Amino acid sequence: MSDRLAAGFNPQFRPPIDGLVVRPIRDGDIEAISEALRELGSPEQPERGLERGREGLGAFLTAWLANECVGYLTVHWRSSPRSPDEWKDGRTAYLEDLIVAENQRGLGIGTAMMQTAEKMAHDRGLARVTLGVGVDNDGARRLYERLGYADAGLDPVQDSGRFQRWDGETVEWQETWRFMVKDLEGPRG
Numbered sequence: 001m002s003d004r005l006a007a008g009f010n011p012q013f014r015p016p017i018d019g020l021v022v023r024p025i026r027d028g029d030i031e032a033i034s035e036a037l038r039e040l041g042s043p044e045q046p047e048r049g050l051e052r053g054r055e056g057l058g059a060f061l062t063a064w065l066a067n068e069c070v071g072y073l074t075v076h077w078r079s080s081p082r083s084p085d086e087w088k089d090g091r092t093a094y095l096e097d098l099i100v101a102e103n104q105r106g107l108g109i110g111t112a113m114m115q116t117a118e119k120m121a122h123d124r125g126l127a128r129v130t131l132g133v134g135v136d137n138d139g140a141r142r143l144y145e146r147l148g149y150a151d152a153g154l155d156p157v158q159d160s161g162r163f164q165r166w167d168g169e170t171v172e173w174q175e176t177w178r179f180m181v182k183d184l185e186g187p188r189g
Contacts, residue, residue: 036069091127
């Protein structure tokens with residue numbers, strides 16, 4: 001791993017990969033993103049991401065290399081419905097569905113997307129960012145810890161549901177996950 005990747009990505013400087021662009025979805029992206037999401041096996045529909053941004057509810061961040069979508073991250077400008085009451089203060093962002101193309105993992109793309117989301121949340125005056133991570137997803141948990149997230153100390157959440165994929169297939173899922181949190185305001189004293 002390069003020193004630049006080990007240190008993490010700072011949105012004010014060059015991305016960790018030459019040519020990497022992390023930005024919210026745009027109108028002209030739907031076709032390219034739809035194809036990428038199909039390849040990633042994602043349930044997300046990019047049209048919903050555009051709507052979320054237009055309505056001021058959040059952002060659908062996309063990562064691009066050589067004009068190809070290689071990842072995405074859903075950002076909500078509100079806490080998760082399963083959050084504790086103290087996070088429902090209007091100052092909490094919730095991140096979900098960080099996805100990076102398998103052949104692009106370990107290069108800093110996920111880090112770049114996370115740090116872009118954190119900067120956007122900070123710029124909106126939000127106090128913290130939360131996310132859920134699968135109890136068995138050690139790789140993601142290590143990434144989040146390296147970025148300054150900590151286990152929130154809450155009981156694991158058992159969740160299940162179903163969604164309709166882009167191809168019309170209904171998929172049922174079940175997962176146990178834990179909340180992680182990062183304070184954007186720094187230490188209090």
